[in-house]
Amino acid sequence: MTHLLSVYTLARPVDTWASSPGAAWQDAGACIGSDPARFHPSGWGEKHAAQVADARAVCETCQVVAECLAWALDTRDGHAILGGTTPAERATILRNRQRRAKAAQRKAGA
DSSP: OOOOOTTTTTTTTTTHTSSSGEEEEEEGGTTTTTOGGGOOOOSSSHHHHHHHHHHHHHTTTTTHHHHHHHHHHTTTTSSSSSSSHHHHHHHHHHHHHHHHHHHHHHHHHO
């Protein structure tokens, strides 16, 4: 049987998430019961900005926002507002992490 757990799972079978290590945090998400479309802004300009702000308002009340962000970064989700961030913001975080790791490698090898 497939049902929604939260915005993270969308319409995936519960078994998939139940077997994922550390998936229990998702049960505490403030987005539980929200329409997943709320976290997938569409359009451009002011409409898009308003939709992002609406999703972030939910994230600001969430007790597992850090876990959500870590999950979004680990899975490289490129579509939804997760952990209070947009896909573009997460891409920037990942690029910065890669740059720091490369710099640390160069420093260690010097």
